[in-house]
Amino acid sequence: MTLGQRAAVDAVLALHRARPGALLPILHGIQDALGWVPPAALPTVARALDLGRAEVHGVVSFYHHFRNTPPGRHVVRLCRAEACQALGARALEAHALRTLGVDWHGTSADGAVTLEPAYCLGNCGCGPSLLVDEDELHARVTPAAFDALVAGMRR
Template identity: 70%
Template sequence: MQAAFETNRGKPGALLPILHSVQDALGFVPPETVPAIAHELNLTRAEVHGVVSFYHHFRTTLPGRAVIQLCRAEACQALGARALEAHAKQSLGIDFHETTADGAITLEAVYCLGNCGCGPSVLVGADDLHARVTPDEFDELVRDLRKESA
């Protein structure tokens, strides 16, 4: 976390880059880091917590070994994302921003993956984009992720 402070100290709007750095390093923004971030930036803990809780991108708990982001933007919804969302939640037994009991998969909602003509779209991790995902393809993707993390 110290590296995030040193890199961003003094920059206007340093809070967001620091939060991103912490999450990139740890996978989430632990609640116990909030007081140190607030102190470093001369903010209140409430201000830092407010930013962390406002943006869906930030997590306050450790994610699963794989993070699946499902696009919920209008274009993907028009192409079947609502049905895929219902299937994903049911098959994983979790809701958005939750992790499966085995710690394998965290499901997150996003509001555009920039793949609008090819929805519904799913992003695994930071760079594994899947287009026109059907419920069967989602299940296959989950099976593969579970095999990789076993």
């Protein structure tokens, strides 16, 4: 880990290590601070919580939310829930994967966009929906609208 990453991990540990059930809040805190959970941080987390490395790794690898590689400059979460599927999300998924040249959790070759699945964005009547960078919700997204969003992210 870099010194900056180590400082961020240490700050998150100091904030949460005394909480009951601290592992998930710590992992979320690390990802919030760094954008991912560096594999090199797992032994540090394990020691701080008196857990085995395998247990910490198991939690990180079980939950799709946690990234073990740095994300692109922008993270696009595309809803794959049934309501969005009924409104065309499968066609949008295929278009997004093809356009970006990635699979789920992959980052485009230019480093601009990481594509992740979401299993409900709470925008069910307006699908297909996607979320950009955790704060920009888009509804009724067409392939053309997706392309326009990605073009903006690449600038």
